[in-house]
Amino acid sequence: MERQPILRGLLTGWTALFLVFLYSPMVVLAILSFQSGPEGGPQFPIEHWSIYWYRQLFNLVPASSVAPLPLGGALLRSLALALTTMVVSTVLGTMTAQAFRRHFRGSGVVFYLVVLGMMVPGVLVGLGMALTANYVGIDRTWWGTVFLVHVVYTYPFSFLVMLAIFNRFDRSVEEAAWSLGVSPVTTFRRITFPLIFPGVLSSMLFAFTLSYDEFPRTLFASGGDLTLPLAIYGTFSVEIHPNLFAFGVLTTLFSFALLAVYATLMTLSVRRARRVAVQEEIA
Amino acid sequence: MSTTTQAEVVPMAGEAASSGRAARRQALGSWMLLAPGVIWMTLCLVLPMLMMIYVSFWTQHTFSIDSTLTLDSWEAFFSTPTYLDSLLTTVRLWFITLALILAIGYPVAVFIGLFVRNKTLQTSLLVLCVVPFWTSFLIRVVAWRPMLGTEGAVNIILLKLGLIQQPIEALLFTQYSVVIGMVQIYVVFMVGPVAFMVSRIDRSLIEAARDLGASTARIFFTIILPLSLPGIVVGSIFVSVMVLGEFATPSALSGGKVNLLGNIIVTQVGSLKWAFASVCGVILTVLMAVTVVALLRIVNLRREI
Amino acid sequence: MLEIASVTKRYGGQAALDGISLSVGEGAYLSLLGPSGSGKSTLLRVLAGYETPDAGQVTLDGRNLNAVPAHERGIGFVSQGFALFPHLSVFDNVAFGLRYHAHKPVRDSAETRRRVMETLEMVGLADYVQREIQQLSGGQKQRVALARTLVVRPRLCLLDEPLGALDANLRQRMTVELRRIHAALGITFFHVTGNEMEALAMGDRVVVLDQGRILQVDAPDTVYNRPSSIAVARFLNRYNLFSGRADGQGGIATAAGTVAAPRLCEQRQHAENVDFCIRIDKIRVQPEGEALAEDEAALMATYIASEFSGAIITHLFRLADERVVEVENHLSHRRPTEYDAGRRYSLVWPRDEGLVFPAQAVTREATARAAA
Numbered sequence: 001m002e003r004q005p006i007l008r009g010l011l012t013g014w015t016a017l018f019l020v021f022l023y024s025p026m027v028v029l030a031i032l033s034f035q036s037g038p039e040g041g042p043q044f045p046i047e048h049w050s051i052y053w054y055r056q057l058f059n060l061v062p063a064s065s066v067a068p069l070p071l072g073g074a075l076l077r078s079l080a081l082a083l084t085t086m087v088v089s090t091v092l093g094t095m096t097a098q099a100f101r102r103h104f105r106g107s108g109v110v111f112y113l114v115v116l117g118m119m120v121p122g123v124l125v126g127l128g129m130a131l132t133a134n135y136v137g138i139d140r141t142w143w144g145t146v147f148l149v150h151v152v153y154t155y156p157f158s159f160l161v162m163l164a165i166f167n168r169f170d171r172s173v174e175e176a177a178w179s180l181g182v183s184p185v186t187t188f189r190r191i192t193f194p195l196i197f198p199g200v201l202s203s204m205l206f207a208f209t210l211s212y213d214e215f216p217r218t219l220f221a222s223g224g225d226l227t228l229p230l231a232i233y234g235t236f237s238v239e240i241h242p243n244l245f246a247f248g249v250l251t252t253l254f255s256f257a258l259l260a261v262y263a264t265l266m267t268l269s270v271r272r273a274r275r276v277a278v279q280e281e282i283a
Numbered sequence: 284m285s286t287t288t289q290a291e292v293v294p295m296a297g298e299a300a301s302s303g304r305a306a307r308r309q310a311l312g313s314w315m316l317l318a319p320g321v322i323w324m325t326l327c328l329v330l331p332m333l334m335m336i337y338v339s340f341w342t343q344h345t346f347s348i349d350s351t352l353t354l355d356s357w358e359a360f361f362s363t364p365t366y367l368d369s370l371l372t373t374v375r376l377w378f379i380t381l382a383l384i385l386a387i388g389y390p391v392a393v394f395i396g397l398f399v400r401n402k403t404l405q406t407s408l409l410v411l412c413v414v415p416f417w418t419s420f421l422i423r424v425v426a427w428r429p430m431l432g433t434e435g436a437v438n439i440i441l442l443k444l445g446l447i448q449q450p451i452e453a454l455l456f457t458q459y460s461v462v463i464g465m466v467q468i469y470v471v472f473m474v475g476p477v478a479f480m481v482s483r484i485d486r487s488l489i490e491a492a493r494d495l496g497a498s499t500a501r502i503f504f505t506i507i508l509p510l511s512l513p514g515i516v517v518g519s520i521f522v523s524v525m526v527l528g529e530f531a532t533p534s535a536l537s538g539g540k541v542n543l544l545g546n547i548i549v550t551q552v553g554s555l556k557w558a559f560a561s562v563c564g565v566i567l568t569v570l571m572a573v574t575v576v577a578l579l580r581i582v583n584l585r586r587e588i
Numbered sequence: 589m590l591e592i593a594s595v596t597k598r599y600g601g602q603a604a605l606d607g608i609s610l611s612v613g614e615g616a617y618l619s620l621l622g623p624s625g626s627g628k629s630t631l632l633r634v635l636a637g638y639e640t641p642d643a644g645q646v647t648l649d650g651r652n653l654n655a656v657p658a659h660e661r662g663i664g665f666v667s668q669g670f671a672l673f674p675h676l677s678v679f680d681n682v683a684f685g686l687r688y689h690a691h692k693p694v695r696d697s698a699e700t701r702r703r704v705m706e707t708l709e710m711v712g713l714a715d716y717v718q719r720e721i722q723q724l725s726g727g728q729k730q731r732v733a734l735a736r737t738l739v740v741r742p743r744l745c746l747l748d749e750p751l752g753a754l755d756a757n758l759r760q761r762m763t764v765e766l767r768r769i770h771a772a773l774g775i776t777f778f779h780v781t782g783n784e785m786e787a788l789a790m791g792d793r794v795v796v797l798d799q800g801r802i803l804q805v806d807a808p809d810t811v812y813n814r815p816s817s818i819a820v821a822r823f824l825n826r827y828n829l830f831s832g833r834a835d836g837q838g839g840i841a842t843a844a845g846t847v848a849a850p851r852l853c854e855q856r857q858h859a860e861n862v863d864f865c866i867r868i869d870k871i872r873v874q875p876e877g878e879a880l881a882e883d884e885a886a887l888m889a890t891y892i893a894s895e896f897s898g899a900i901i902t903h904l905f906r907l908a909d910e911r912v913v914e915v916e917n918h919l920s921h922r923r924p925t926e927y928d929a930g931r932r933y934s935l936v937w938p939r940d941e942g943l944v945f946p947a948q949a950v951t952r953e954a955t956a957r958a959a960a
Contacts, residue, residue, distance in 0.1 A: 004499060007499070008398055011390055011391075011393070011394040011398055012394065012398075014390050014391065014394070015390075015391045015394045015395070015408070018387060018388075018391045018412075018470075019411060019412075021387075021467060022412070022415060022467060022470070022471075023415075024430065024436070025423065025426035025427050025430050025467065026415075026418075026423070026426055028426065028429050028430055028436045029422070029425075029426040029429060032429050042428065042429055043429050043432055043434045043435060044429070044434060044435075044436065044439055092319055092320045092323065093320075095316045095317070095319065095320065096316065096317060096320040098316050099313045099314075099316035099317045102309065102313055104310065104313045110317060110320075110321060113321065113324050113325070113328075113329070114320060114324060116324065116328060116329075117324060117328055118524070119520065119524055119571070119575055120328065120332065120524070120568070120571070121524055121525070121527050121528020121545070121567060121571060122528050123528045123530060123545045123548055123549070123564075123567075124332065124335065124528065124564050124567060124568060124571075125328065125331065125332075127331075127335055127548060127552065127560060127561070127564050128328075128330075128331025128332050128334055128335040128564070129327065129331045130552070131331065131334045131335055131338050131557060131561065132330060132331045132334045134557075135334060135338075148323075148326075148327040149327060151323060151327070152323070152324065152327045152328045155320065155323070155324070159320070205417075209417050213418075213419050213420055213421075215420060215421060215531060216528060216530070216531070216545075219549070220552060229419070229420070229421055232419070232421045232422070232425075233421060233531065236421075236425065236531075236534065236535045237534075240425065240428060244425060245425075245426075245429075247422075248419065248422035248425065248426065251418070251419050251422060252418045252419065252422065255417050255418045255419070256414075256418075258417070259414070259417055
């Protein structure tokens with residue numbers, strides 16, 4: 001099947017078109033972020049190239065009719081939220097996956113209870129959380145109710161990643177450590193954790209990104225303070241300006257940087273094994 | 284140690300007690316590990332969902348609700364054409380989007396998973412298809428605005444190529460723009476899982492079928508399609524969850540012309556109509572539950588991990 | 589020192605261990621022989637504390653271990669796949685148990701180093717101390733696993749098929765090494781194997797296990813010369829097995845002919861079903877028709893072929909009932925005789941060397957095999 005040149009050609013072309021479809025909006029957005037300001041609009045043609053809108057993001061230009069995006073506090077809140085969610089979700093996911101290594105009654109129910117967190121549309125989780133908070137009489141805040149529903153969303157991802165890692169994990173190394181008189185807790189810290197570290201890293205990446213970018217759950221569960229996605233959403237209802245595009249470029253670069261950090265750490269953690277394997281081959 | 288003495292006097296009872304204690308300690312250990320997650324999900328997911336069902340039967344006043352139980356909000360939903368229209372629109376756009384995602388994404392996934400033999404190239408292509416997942420959702424939505432408008436990039440290019448004489452106005456602020464946006468944003472959830480499943484297919488299986496004289500179509504329907512089915516199911520669940528809960532893409536790209544159930548919920552909450560929003564929420568939940576349960580009957584998700 | 593009392597372990601109704609009782613003395617070298625699925629690995633896992641028995645108890649130095657977690661038992665375990673810590677060097681692997689021991693960790697790094705080096709020297713790996721685990725050969729990994737366990741001086745060291753992953757040469761050398769290390773340390777060794785020759789060579793005592801039950805516990809030579817049942821004889825792979833029926837006149841009627849039974853068994857009742865076996869190196873081959881001595885038994889058989897393996901030659905003969913029997917000759921004892929293929933010979937052995945068992949053992953096994 002892979003050898004059929006016509007089919008192959010068609011599929012290659014299709015995939016190329018697909019990639020254009022996938023990336024062209026971002027490319028256009030990036031180009032338009034260099035629109036002149038403050039009079040340039042959010043569409044072609046480019047009057048002349050400038051970094052006006054980037055400077056506007058950081059309040060480096062004189063005030064104009066275009067209001068700056070309300071980003072400062074929102075950015076800090078989103079980062080704090082994403083970091084906390086990342087840690088809590090990875091810890092929870094690892095604990096649950098660890099429990100799933102042994103068969104126990106009700107494992108099916110627990111599995112679907114956890115996975116439900118990624119299967120319920122976000123707007124419903126947000127709505128339910130808002131109703132519950134109102135009913136119980138607690139304030140809706142970004143560090144309270146929003147944090148709770150963010151973990152509901154990211155914890156299933158962490159759990160599935162860790163479950164996949166543990167499925168490929170050889171438990172006899174842990175047993176060996178116990179038989180040396182080392183307690184299960186120390187064994188986890190010194191043996192299990194270093195060996196599942198790639199999974200932990202992936203879980204952290206998932207949790208951070210999903211929380212940093214989370215929007216529908218946050219919309220209802222938050223109080224007056226905005227997170228970054230809420231601040232962006234707020235600009236949708238009014239006329240948009242290229243400053244939003246400039247921000248889009250920066251936040252995308254931030255995502256790429258995050259992926260690069262992840263890839264580097266991942267490479268470092270597997271490089272040792274590979275280097276050793278190569279040496280063995282030579283010897 | 285009392286157990287030791289006991290064991291000497293009544294050996295059988297002592298054995299049973301100590302074995303039982305070890306088993307109980309294991310069970311306790313498992314539950315200590317599970318408890319935080321289970322409690323978290325129960326309090327922050329299950330309870331809120333139940334709360335939503337409960338509130339859907341509350342009495343709605345103009346700017347407040349009270350807990351007197353009534354079917355008023357349910358009756359209002361099913362007797363108002365606007366809301367029934369919105370339900371129909373939701374289902375229609377969901378089907379269209381899912382079908383387009385399958386039609387566009389599946390061939391790409393098969394190409395990457397099966398036709399690209401170079402491992403590095405395969406991984407790079409897969410990463411390229413999945414990377415947008417890690418970028419901001421709202422930015423990706425808003426990126427369609429300068430693409431689709433009357434002065435947008437698509438119209439400019441089509442005009443320059445001479446394919447059209449007039450800019451197409453139907454591109455932005457219509458249901459087409461909503462579908463285009465949703466397909467582009469959610470297609471990664473289909474390409475990823477399917478490409479993963481397809482890349483796990485043993486190539487010698489296809490070679491063997493070929494040697495036995497099977498046609499390309501036959502190989503596709505007997506080997507590739509069945510083996511990629513779990514990927515399709517997982518992808519469909521993701522896409523359905525996302526599309527059914529959508530409200531941001533329609534509100535950004537349809538200019539208020541397309542109102543999905545999600546948009547109704549947002550509007551109702553905005554005007555403090557919590558009971559009515561809950562009715563929409565329950566309907567969406569039922570729609571979602573039916574879809575997920577039906578899809579999970581095809582594939583056991585737990586076994587695919 | 590170690591007492592195992594009626595230990596039973598079931599997996600979904602299937603008994604992997606069925607009432608195992610055994611006591612092991614201080615400093616013993618015990619080998620546990622059993623085919624795969626006999627429950628020998630399960631027994632080790634129960635002893636190590638990885639599995640909880642459903643009934644029965646394990647006592648070490650008078651302390652009931654049933655509720656004691658694995659890391660509190662002081663029982664070392666060398667697993668079949670070695671289970672080395674892949675992210676640590678040889679040194680750190682061996683030092684692990686010293687550094688992180690739950691109750692008596694060694695905090696002095698000079699002391700750790702001294703004890704690690706001492707143990708690595710004992711297993712002959714002192715030069716490999718800085719290597720990564722992935723750089724080691726199978727035999728070296730095996731030694732690291734052993735050193736890692738022995739450095740913490742367990743009361744009892746469990747070895748799960750320790751030579752199974754090694755090639756024949758290495759296996760021979762490790763056999764000697766293991767005995768030497770055992771003698772040097774005085775730690776009790778419990779060595780599980782599926783290889784009968786390894787079991788006989790290694791243990792002071794050999795335990796034969798099948799279907800979760802102990803069939804025989806004896807010194808190696810006793811197990812070899814006097815297996816307690818036909819099943820044990822079968823595991824030893826050194827016996828020709830027959831089933832037949834006592835004829836009440838000192839003979840046993842088998843499908844291949846009647847043979848004279850050992851005189852000790854002559855009082856067997858007429859028509860009782862029995863199992864009979866004769867060790868392959870007890871048989872002598874002589875031309876058809878030659879006379880037998882008073883105390884000899886014989887069967888007629890047709891010569892098929894011979895297999896040479898070093899100092900041993902094994903001749904294969906076909907009996908009247910089409911079954912093949914083996915006859916083993918040690919070349920150092922006499923010059924090999926050439927036999928003619930297809931010709932009939934008389935297989936002769938001293939009648940008292942034959943072993944007779946009541947037949948139920950084999951029928952029980954046969955039923956179980958059929959069920960499985």
